[in-house]
Amino acid sequence: MGKSVTPAGFSIGGWCGTNPGGDPFGDAVRNIGMDAFLEVLGTTAIKRVSFHDRDLWPDDAAPALVTEVIGHTKERCSATGVEIYNFTSNNFSNPCFRSGAFSSPFPQVRAAAIVKGCNAVDHANEFGAKHVIWWGGREGSDGAYEQDAGLGLARYMLGLKICVRYGLEKGYKLIHTVEPKVYEPRLLALYAGTGASAASAIRHYFNEPAFAGRVLVNPEYPQHVMMLNLDPVFELGQLLEEGMLAPFIHFGGQIAGRMDCDLPPGFGSNVYTDFMIVLTLNRRGWRGVVEFDCRPPRTTTSCQGLTGFLNGAVGYWRMLEDKVAAYFADAQIADLEGALTADEDSTVGSLLAASSVAKGVGQLRANFKGFAAAADVNTDVIEAYQRRVMSIITGTAK
Ligand code: GLO
Ligand code: MG
Numbered sequence: 001m002g003k004s005v006t007p008a009g010f011s012i013g014g015w016c017g018t019n020p021g022g023d024p025f026g027d028a029v030r031n032i033g034m035d036a037f038l039e040v041l042g043t044t045a046i047k048r049v050s051f052h053d054r055d056l057w058p059d060d061a062a063p064a065l066v067t068e069v070i071g072h073t074k075e076r077c078s079a080t081g082v083e084i085y086n087f088t089s090n091n092f093s094n095p096c097f098r099s100g101a102f103s104s105p106f107p108q109v110r111a112a113a114i115v116k117g118c119n120a121v122d123h124a125n126e127f128g129a130k131h132v133i134w135w136g137g138r139e140g141s142d143g144a145y146e147q148d149a150g151l152g153l154a155r156y157m158l159g160l161k162i163c164v165r166y167g168l169e170k171g172y173k174l175i176h177t178v179e180p181k182v183y184e185p186r187l188l189a190l191y192a193g194t195g196a197s198a199a200s201a202i203r204h205y206f207n208e209p210a211f212a213g214r215v216l217v218n219p220e221y222p223q224h225v226m227m228l229n230l231d232p233v234f235e236l237g238q239l240l241e242e243g244m245l246a247p248f249i250h251f252g253g254q255i256a257g258r259m260d261c262d263l264p265p266g267f268g269s270n271v272y273t274d275f276m277i278v279l280t281l282n283r284r285g286w287r288g289v290v291e292f293d294c295r296p297p298r299t300t301t302s303c304q305g306l307t308g309f310l311n312g313a314v315g316y317w318r319m320l321e322d323k324v325a326a327y328f329a330d331a332q333i334a335d336l337e338g339a340l341t342a343d344e345d346s347t348v349g350s351l352l353a354a355s356s357v358a359k360g361v362g363q364l365r366a367n368f369k370g371f372a373a374a375a376d377v378n379t380d381v382i383e384a385y386q387r388r389v390m391s392i393i394t395g396t397a398k
């Protein structure tokens with residue numbers, strides 16, 4: 001496991017920069033177009049950008065218009081020094097997707113989602129993007145459970161698989177990522193269990209060798225997990241351990257227990273948890289990209305404000321990286337970690353490798369000193385660890 005910090009590269013959704021800042025109760029508060037956003041982006045440390053098809057052209061745009069916009073967008077990105085990183089099909093905003101997209105109960109809608117998805121795969125390739133994100137915004141139900149939930153999942157995975165196969169057949173080098181979200185805009189989203197259930201579905205439906213490493217999970221931390229008071233650090237650990245984490249994550253700010261806030265990174269969040277996300281990634285030697293998927297608050301309306309938001313997002317992640325570097329360099333942490341990562345008892349360590357587990361367990365039983373002896377272990381180290389981590393985060397470590 002690595003003990004150094006690799007500074008992350010950054011990306012951001014184009015849709016974040018052009019978000020007009022309205023809400024269901026209030027009008028748009030700003031009007032920053034894509035070109036203006038790219039201009040601002042070029043002045044920051046965020047050197048990658050991602051798009052939905054719909055961020056750039058209407059869903060029913062004529063092919064000539066699409067070609068023109070692709071040319072223009074590529075030109076603007078190269079002029080401002082920004083790489084096109086991800087491309088994605090918006091399979092949720094069009095009114096035809098009000099009952100879902102790949103998983104809609106209606107075959108005409110499922111077909112529309114597949115056509116749009118395959119178009120996006122072509123465009124991702126044309127843009128030279130690295131990944132196609134699949135966020136099933138409207139997959140799920142608003143409470144009627146109008147179709148069998150397992151069937152809904154199977155339909156979702158079938159649509160996705162057709163799009164992935166389509167790209168493979170065309171020889172594109174794209175990686176596909178599923179972005180889970182526990183709820184909203186649907187009240188009962190298809191992946192009720194976040195990244196873990198998405199990973200499980202991918203393993204089940206994409207188990208042929210041709211798909212190995214081609215379909216991964218891109219989580220959005222902390223928003224999509226903490227919006228239902230779940231925990232991103234454990235999910236992240238599982239995705240890394242199982243090799244299911246995409247080469248990038250989405251990141252932003254979230255008040256726990258609220259609907260998707262997409263606040264500036266750090267705002268509303270639990271800094272201890274955010275720190276643990278960065279620590280976990282660096283401990284594992286992850287070399288991915290942090291893609292901001294959040295937006296300026298409604299009260300920020302100018303390009304100057306947007307610049308502050310973008311620099312603030314980078315600054316927050318860099319601050320966390322600095323804290324993780326301080327953690328790696330801290331002698332007290334090294335001692336505490338030592339106490340928390342003691343080697344496996346040699347009998348336990350070899351139990352599964354032995355020809356007979358029963359024989360090994362028998363030996364373990366024979367050597368067992370009783371539960372009171374196990375309770376004697378000094379667990380105070382856990383609080384000491386937490387206190388030391390907090391002092392590093394708050395800059396009060398002595
Ligand atoms: C919404 C999602 C959304 C996706 C985007 C990429 O909550 O985070 O922004 O990330 O559509 O597919
Ligand atoms: Mg996202």
